[in-house]
Amino acid sequence: MIIVHGRGVGKSDTLRYAATMHDQYNPVLVDLRHAGRSSGEQSTVGVREADDLRAMLDWLVQVKQPARIAVFGDSGGAATAMKLARSDARISALVLESPHARFVYPLEQRVGQAAPPTYPSVWVVQLGFWLRTGVWPWEADPIDAIPDLGSRPLAIIYGTADDSDLPERNALALLEAARTAGVPVEIHACPGAGHGRVIDTCPTEYREWVASFLGRASAGS
Numbered sequence: 666m667i668i669v670h671g672r673g674v675g676k677s678d679t680l681r682y683a684a685t686m687h688d689q690y691n692p693v694l695v696d697l698r699h700a701g702r703s704s705g706e707q708s709t710v711g712v713r714e715a716d717d718l719r720a721m722l723d724w725l726v727q728v729k730q731p732a733r734i735a736v737f738g739d740s741g742g743a744a745t746a747m748k749l750a751r752s753d754a755r756i757s758a759l760v761l762e763s764p765h766a767r768f769v770y771p772l773e774q775r776v777g778q779a780a781p782p783t784y785p786s787v788w789v790v791q792l793g794f795w796l797r798t799g800v801w802p803w804e805a806d807p808i809d810a811i812p813d814l815g816s817r818p819l820a821i822i823y824g825t826a827d828d829s830d831l832p833e834r835n836a837l838a839l840l841e842a843a844r845t846a847g848v849p850v851e852i853h854a855c856p857g858a859g860h861g862r863v864i865d866t867c868p869t870e871y872r873e874w875v876a877s878f879l880g881r882a883s884a885g886s
Contacts, residue, residue, distance in 0.1 A: 666879070667693045667721060671740030671763075671861060672708055681864055682737060682762070685872040690879060691731070695721050697745065709798050710768055711744030711805030718749050726755065733757045735879060740764065740830070740861050747807040750814060758882035760820045760875060761807070763861045765830045766838040768802040774831060811842040818849040818885065820878040824858025824866065849885075851878060 666686055668679040676694035683692040696702050697714040708714070718736070725731060735758040738746035743764035750756045765771050769787060776786045794802050803809075811819075821843075823836035830836070836852065843850035853874045858866035 666690045666735045666737055667695060667718065667725070669695065669714075669718060669736060669738045669742030669745050670697065671742050672710060675702070679737075679739060682739065685864070685868075685875055686737075686879075689876060690735075693721065693725065697742075707798050708741075709800050709805075710741055710802050711748050712798075712800040712802065714741075714745040715748040715805065718745055719753060722749075722753065722755055733883060735759065735882060737875075738762065738764070744768070744805040744807050747810040748805040750817070751810045752813075756817070758818045758820075758879065759814070760822065760878065761836075761839070762822045762863060763824065763827060763830055764807055764821065764835060764839060766808040766835045766842075767806045770834045771830050774829065808839055808842050811839065811848060812846045814843070814846070814848045816847075816849065818878070818882045819843055819851075820874070821850065821852040822855070822863055822871070822874060823852075824855045824860065824863045826857050827860045829860040 668682050670676055670679045676696045679694050683694060686692050697717045699706060699708050722734065725734060734755055736746040736756050737760040739762045743761040746759055750759055772787055772790060776790065791802060821836050821839055823832050825832060840850060840852045855863040855867035855870065864871045
């Protein structure tokens with residue numbers, strides 16, 4: 666299980682997730698570009714970070730030769746995982762924690778609260794992102810990757826009090842897209858948990874959700 670951190674943190678933040686998996690699986694923690702001990706001056710919300718994840722996959726396959734590789738993505742790490750999964754069949758299962766469906770949705774939420782009208786402000790932010798990084802943030806929108814998963818299983822975990830990635834626009838939208846595409850999917854909600862805080866609010870349930878999902882994913886491979 667490769668565990669991919671979210672934006673603004675590094676692999677040390679994912680130790681709390683690794684603790685729920687290490688007794689049955691082999692967690693691999695990675696610092697994406699511009700995070701932790703990795704170099705880089707820019708975050709691209711999953712667009713170029715997918716190359717970092719691919720490099721880790723290449724290393725795992727060459728050196729460790731695992732039978733199966735699953736990827737866990739937290740928040741922005743979910744976008745990274747989904748972007749790579751579109752073209753890399755070595756990823757056999759995915760767990761998305763507090764994911765956004767489209768980059769623009771949480772952006773609209775934040776910008777709309779601070780400075781309406783929303784849409785002109787959002788386009789200004791996205792244009793600035795392209796000028797700074799040379800990529801468009803929607804290139805890593807997780808919902809667009811759903812049809813490319815095929816028969817690979819997907820688990821979605823979210824908190825009902827997530828006011829950054831509103832569940833109805835994000836986690837639940839991903840669920841509906843997966844069902845429409847015929848992707849094997851399950852979803853788990855933690856009552857009262859905020860963004861990226863499911864494991865802190867529902868620790869016992871979290872362990873059970875992930876372990877049971879990975880067990881089924883392994884049995885079905």
